[in-house]
Amino acid sequence: MEDLQINITSAKKKNTVKNRPLNKSVSDYKFVSKPNITGNIVARKRPQNAISKKFTERYTGEPKSKVSKVTDTAANKSDDVETSLRDLSENKGKFHGKNYQDVTDDMIVNQKQRSGGWISSLFKNNPDVPRIGQRAVKPVVEKVFAGKFFADLNLHPHSIANLKQNMNLTELMTVQQKAIPVILQGRDVLIRSQTGSGKTLAYALPIIEGLQAIRPKINRHDGVSVVVVVPTRELAVQTYELFVKLVKPFIWIVPGLLSGGQKRKAEKARLRKGLSILVGTPGRINDHLRHTHSLNFAKTGCLILDEADRLLDMGYEKDVAAIVKAIEDHKIAATYDPIALVKQNMNKKVTEDIEVQKDEAETEETKIKYPLTEIFLSKERQTILLSATLTKAVQNLAGITMNDPVFVDTSEGKALVADSLKNIVEENPKNQNKLKENNIKEQVIATKHNESTQNKSTTSQEESEPSQEESDSESKHLGALKKFTGVGTTKFTEKAAVSVTKNNNSKVATADESDSDSDYEYFKVQKEIESNKTEQKPEEEEVQAPKTNMFESALKTAIVEDELVLPATVNQTFVVIPMKLRLVSLCSQIVQHCILNKKGGKMIVFMATLEMVDYFSELIETVLTGKDVKGKKRKDNNKKKNSKAKTNDDEDESDSGSEFEMDFNTPGEGGLVPVDLDVFSLHGSMPHEQRMEVFKQFRLAKRGLLICTDVAARGLDVPRVDLVLQFCAPASATDYVHRVGRTGRGAQVGAAILFLLPSEGEFVRHLEQKRIRLRQSDESTVLEALRTVAPGAPTMQRAAIAVQARLEHIAHSSKEWLARASRAYTSWVRFYSGYPRDVRQWLDARQLHLGHAAKAFALRETPAALAKRARSDPKLKKEKPSNRLSVKEDEEKRRPGFANMKPKIFGNRLVNKQSSMHTASEYDSGLPPLNTFNKKKA
Numbered sequence: 001m002e003d004l005q006i007n008i009t010s011a012k013k014k015n016t017v018k019n020r021p022l023n024k025s026v027s028d029y030k031f032v033s034k035p036n037i038t039g040n041i042v043a044r045k046r047p048q049n050a051i052s053k054k055f056t057e058r059y060t061g062e063p064k065s066k067v068s069k070v071t072d073t074a075a076n077k078s079d080d081v082e083t084s085l086r087d088l089s090e091n092k093g094k095f096h097g098k099n100y101q102d103v104t105d106d107m108i109v110n111q112k113q114r115s116g117g118w119i120s121s122l123f124k125n126n127p128d129v130p131r132i133g134q135r136a137v138k139p140v141v142e143k144v145f146a147g148k149f150f151a152d153l154n155l156h157p158h159s160i161a162n163l164k165q166n167m168n169l170t171e172l173m174t175v176q177q178k179a180i181p182v183i184l185q186g187r188d189v190l191i192r193s194q195t196g197s198g199k200t201l202a203y204a205l206p207i208i209e210g211l212q213a214i215r216p217k218i219n220r221h222d223g224v225s226v227v228v229v230v231p232t233r234e235l236a237v238q239t240y241e242l243f244v245k246l247v248k249p250f251i252w253i254v255p256g257l258l259s260g261g262q263k264r265k266a267e268k269a270r271l272r273k274g275l276s277i278l279v280g281t282p283g284r285i286n287d288h289l290r291h292t293h294s295l296n297f298a299k300t301g302c303l304i305l306d307e308a309d310r311l312l313d314m315g316y317e318k319d320v321a322a323i324v325k326a327i328e329d330h331k332i333a334a335t336y337d338p339i340a341l342v343k344q345n346m347n348k349k350v351t352e353d354i355e356v357q358k359d360e361a362e363t364e365e366t367k368i369k370y371p372l373t374e375i376f377l378s379k380e381r382q383t384i385l386l387s388a389t390l391t392k393a394v395q396n397l398a399g400i401t402m403n404d405p406v407f408v409d410t411s412e413g414k415a416l417v418a419d420s421l422k423n424i425v426e427e428n429p430k431n432q433n434k435l436k437e438n439n440i441k442e443q444v445i446a447t448k449h450n451e452s453t454q455n456k457s458t459t460s461q462e463e464s465e466p467s468q469e470e471s472d473s474e475s476k477h478l479g480a481l482k483k484f485t486g487v488g489t490t491k492f493t494e495k496a497a498v499s500v501t502k503n504n505n506s507k508v509a510t511a512d513e514s515d516s517d518s519d520y521e522y523f524k525v526q527k528e529i530e531s532n533k534t535e536q537k538p539e540e541e542e543v544q545a546p547k548t549n550m551f552e553s554a555l556k557t558a559i560v561e562d563e564l565v566l567p568a569t570v571n572q573t574f575v576v577i578p579m580k581l582r583l584v585s586l587c588s589q590i591v592q593h594c595i596l597n598k599k600g601g602k603m604i605v606f607m608a609t610l611e612m613v614d615y616f617s618e619l620i621e622t623v624l625t626g627k628d629v630k631g632k633k634r635k636d637n638n639k640k641k642n643s644k645a646k647t648n649d650d651e652d653e654s655d656s657g658s659e660f661e662m663d664f665n666t667p668g669e670g671g672l673v674p675v676d677l678d679v680f681s682l683h684g685s686m687p688h689e690q691r692m693e694v695f696k697q698f699r700l701a702k703r704g705l706l707i708c709t710d711v712a713a714r715g716l717d718v719p720r721v722d723l724v725l726q727f728c729a730p731a732s733a734t735d736y737v738h739r740v741g742r743t744g745r746g747a748q749v750g751a752a753i754l755f756l757l758p759s760e761g762e763f764v765r766h767l768e769q770k771r772i773r774l775r776q777s778d779e780s781t782v783l784e785a786l787r788t789v790a791p792g793a794p795t796m797q798r799a800a801i802a803v804q805a806r807l808e809h810i811a812h813s814s815k816e817w818l819a820r821a822s823r824a825y826t827s828w829v830r831f832y833s834g835y836p837r838d839v840r841q842w843l844d845a846r847q848l849h850l851g852h853a854a855k856a857f858a859l860r861e862t863p864a865a866l867a868k869r870a871r872s873d874p875k876l877k878k879e880k881p882s883n884r885l886s887v888k889e890d891e892e893k894r895r896p897g898f899a900n901m902k903p904k905i906f907g908n909r910l911v912n913k914q915s916s917m918h919t920a921s922e923y924d925s926g927l928p929p930l931n932t933f934n935k936k937k938a
């Protein structure tokens, strides 16, 4: 650290005016960093007794020129060392903006050495801000609205009326126009369209449509028909709420929510009562799969994986695999459980009798209109994957979980609906016919073969009943084969399945024996069956000459090109800001957007770590609003705890509560004017209720600021957010897209600002490669809005200094504040060194000036001192993220092979391990963490 800083706290104790030894030398004062001086003293002398006079002059309306200013640095230099130091020590603890009036901007800019606490070095020794410029990038655009209407689709009139009356929706969005008909056909679909383009409704609406058409009407006891898996609790709540709105006209369809953090008992009760649509986070769904017997997927006809890429790159792949397997297992089990079948039929009969009269009136409606409805009534399953961004892992997931899928991509220029049943060179009708013929032929052969096998087996049945294991194995392959026979849309018959299974018996058995209970092995078996089948049908290969179908080739192209799409209505800019000015610049942007904006701005600020979110949200709120946020929160907490025995720490804190009396009315340029601002914070480690409350409140708020981690980057649909500010660069271009995507939703206008350090400027090139276009905005005006909160400051620089002084004052006002500040700082340093390899060349930790970084956290200590503090902070001990599939050892024993499930089931993850560790802690599933400590001990 090249700047010199004097540890004022320690100086305070030793050098009070009274006790100061007369012959004190410079070296007697404790310097916390290497002095960057050549022997001269750094502090500027304030003329004795000048302050009160100056204040009087200023506030009695005296012209500026009359205020005495220390402008002659030479004169200062000539002052003797002792006086200077005394002056400095007298100012200790008075690190308020009012002291800055002694310093002109020229002085600040020109001073070569940094003085101690009372002269800010905010504008000193900052690196030059480079002009990054902008390359000619033609962004990919998507047409948001289709120009067609819900009424144009063949939907239930009640649905259309409900959309209009309760949600004010009439016009179709492009993705809805393309996806709804395909989903209603019962096809597996992979949907990619930009953020805020209405993907949720694109799958939710046809699903309700398919469910409502089932006759006799389904009821909650019929079991879970639809499973929707999303990566975060907030998204789960949001999706659940949409379903609640959509089922209004069809009250017999019951949606339910399972998300981390809620009480298991209540959820269990809800599951026992029965649900038709289950929305949840993967961790919690799995938790119930293991512990709640009433949760059964035997009747699940539709599986939706929203934000599919996130589900995989957050380490949820095991959970996703377990859910897919559970659905298949439960379905297989139900197929072969005669008692269940009898019960089911009995139930059906009873319900049918009850419903028959009701339904008489609506005979027309009772006709099943959609193939999707048939899927719900069959043993089939439809799978829908969605995201605004695709990865190789999603492609692999699609390969494993989908059958003859359709790819819906809405980006303009290559907007497509690519169907896996169509070859790229298709269009030779002869080939098509042959294909169909062969499919039919195959079925007939399979059925005949099966019949003969069945006859044989019937004759031998009395002699030897097939063992349970055998039938289990058959049924497993039945499930697997359904996916991999490639018989097109022709529904797979159980008979055919059995016969083909038998054909494959030898090889399958080997795979099965190896580890029949492992999900991973299960998927491997499926793959093997697929390849076996291909081997066994050489004649067909001749006909199916082009191996790649439209789906595969379109998806591959989309992944290879890796072009990202953002709403054209979002104005994207970046601003290069030196490290030390980042915090004040953020404050300025907040004031600019949330206070000065007459319409009332709503803004989201993305930070790197939850420690930063906690610290900055309270610090900024305290400084800008003048409220003792911490004190208030502490009081609330204390109330909740019924003020039990207080720890020493608590006492410290309560003492410190009164320590910073906010002197907003203090005249002087350092006095800040409080503003009216609602600050919300959100991260994955917040208590569940608080997290939900914040989400709810911020959605309802007309204006305000949300400071959050990437936990809010996916899928959240908060109305009226008109600015997204990224305080820390994202870990990938994909993360950038999802963060920015929180604004400009549904074709609304929005803005996005990315803060970059001078060393990070080239990161823009990386974004440009993905066809994201950003404009560099002028950094010289970024601080302008601070003059509103520091009206006494003659320039924006001095306003910034005043705000920084206040930030630092608060950050050092108590032990607890200081601990939180250094925790936030340390977490950020750790975060920074963990950027994924592919972006590390632009976001290089070695380029960081840690001393300057401390300033951006309102800290005055040196990096070395902060590192020392971090080492002794028990709260900073790295915790293992608890979002992975939490299977305890005893459970593993019950499910042999589960523990052996290898990572990367769905292939290589694009985001490497470090990057997924970045935000891992944000995605708490609500499950108990693995007790790794005990494991090691054992």
Ligand SMILES: Nc1ncnc2c1ncn2[C@@H]1O[C@H](COP(=O)(O)OP(=O)(O)OP(=O)(O)O)[C@@H](O)[C@H]1O
Binding pocket: 169, 170, 171, 172, 173, 176, 193, 194, 195, 196, 197, 198, 199, 200, 201, 387, 388, 714, 715, 716, 717, 741, 745, 746
């Ligand atoms: N047909 C429509 N007309 C107008 N607004 C719509 C329509 N369909 C959906 N919306 C609105 O558009 C907004 C964005 O929808 P949604 O959350 O489904 O986007 P998304 O594509 O899932 O975004 P993300 O990729 O960020 O998850 C929501 O506020 C929703 O109410």
